[in-house]
Amino acid sequence: MQSGDLQIVKLAKNGSMVKPGDPVVQFDGSTLRRTVQEKQSELKQADAEIEQAQAQARISEEQNATAVMKARYDIERAQLDVGKGETVSRLENEQAKLAFGDAQQRLRELQEKVKSDRTTAEADVSGKRRKREKALFDLKRAEQGLLSLELKAPAAGMVNILPNFRSGGPFGGQQEFQEGDRAWPGAAIVELPDLSSVHLEARLDEADRGRLKPQQEATVRIEAVPGKDFKARVAAISVLARVDFSSGWPPARNFSLNLVFLDVDPRMRPGMTAVARIGTERIPDVLVVPAEAIFQRDGAPIVYTLSGSQFIETPVTIAKRGKEQAIISGGANPGDRVATRRPSPQMVKGAR
Numbered sequence: 106m107q108s109g110d111l112q113i114v115k116l117a118k119n120g121s122m123v124k125p126g127d128p129v130v131q132f133d134g135s136t137l138r139r140t141v142q143e144k145q146s147e148l149k150q151a152d153a154e155i156e157q158a159q160a161q162a163r164i165s166e167e168q169n170a171t172a173v174m175k176a177r178y179d180i181e182r183a184q185l186d187v188g189k190g191e192t193v194s195r196l197e198n199e200q201a202k203l204a205f206g207d208a209q210q211r212l213r214e215l216q217e218k219v220k221s222d223r224t225t226a227e228a229d230v231s232g233k234r235r236k237r238e239k240a241l242f243d244l245k246r247a248e249q250g251l252l253s254l255e256l257k258a259p260a261a262g263m264v265n266i267l268p269n270f271r272s273g274g275p276f277g278g279q280q281e282f283q284e285g286d287r288a289w290p291g292a293a294i295v296e297l298p299d300l301s302s303v304h305l306e307a308r309l310d311e312a313d314r315g316r317l318k319p320q321q322e323a324t325v326r327i328e329a330v331p332g333k334d335f336k337a338r339v340a341a342i343s344v345l346a347r348v349d350f351s352s353g354w355p356p357a358r359n360f361s362l363n364l365v366f367l368d369v370d371p372r373m374r375p376g377m378t379a380v381a382r383i384g385t386e387r388i389p390d391v392l393v394v395p396a397e398a399i400f401q402r403d404g405a406p407i408v409y410t411l412s413g414s415q416f417i418e419t420p421v422t423i424a425k426r427g428k429e430q431a432i433i434s435g436g437a438n439p440g441d442r443v444a445t446r447r448p449s450p451q452m453v454k455g456a457r
Contacts, residue, residue, distance in 0.1 A: 110133065113282065113285065113288060114132065114133050114284060114285075115130070116283065116295075117295070120264060120374060123262060123263075125257075125258055125259065125261055127257060128255055129256050129258050129295050129297075130255075130256040131255045132254040134251050134254045138251065141247045144243045148241055151233060151236050151237035154233045155237060158233055169218060179204075180212060184205055261297075262299055263298060263375075265297070265376070266283075267296060268280065269288075300373060302369075303365070303373055305366070308349055308360070308361065309360040316385045317342060320338060320339060323337045323381045323384075324381070325366065325379050325380070326379065326381075327373065327377055327379040329372070329374070330377075337366050339363075342363075343360045345360075391434075392432065392434075393433070395429065395443075397445045398431075399421070406423050408437055411444070412454065414452075415454040416454065417454050420436050
């Protein structure tokens, strides 16, 4: 909070691996360095003021001690004059008594002044010491803040730079933090995820909620890692459904699904998009076609199989159908190439 303007001057590369103690983020420390210099000057000035106050207190103490000694000498001399008795005139005797009383009063006043001056000097030195303590506290805080401007990795991991929510508009489009950006106290800039265990957060339709349970195996395909399927297992399914505004309007209600990968690839990165397939039932030796390859003709399902340069309408019998695939029990043959879009009438040869 006391670091002033938090401008990023150095930032670790996104996706790089770091070890404990490696610098990850470094902020501009010019403001704090200037503050440290100012507090050092204030500390030196406070030390000088304390020394000056203590020296002035010693001088006042010596002056008061001299005055008290002189006052006591005056009392002794006045007491001698009073003791002359009848050897002097009555007037001189009365004057000696008055002088003796004045000397005693002066001594009492000096003693009170000594106490007052001592209390004042102690209060002055105490106030300057408090000022020095405050300057020292501010200096240590500024030095600690200067050290904290370099953020180091507390553990090994991969650098994942988070989006800067102040860089985009009200409808999103934020960019990642980069060198030169200004952060704020408490801002989350970098994450160091431990990739020894990778999870996938997915959405599950209400219709499929009752068909899944924890520990079921899944196959995950990551768009950024093509050509490889990853094995995963269902870790948790939310109890309540949530409204998903990202699916269009009207928004659907989906359950949160958490899957844990059984094998981790070093190319995996946080925030990647993936699609998971979870088998709820296994049916051996069946013919499967994409669901979008099934069309309707006079209320009956058909597929368009490619024969040469034309398509042939082929009636099929659907045993089961899902969102992405359908099981055909009759009509088409394994190896047939089917259209996933309805071809134009000129390309259709006729029903088989």
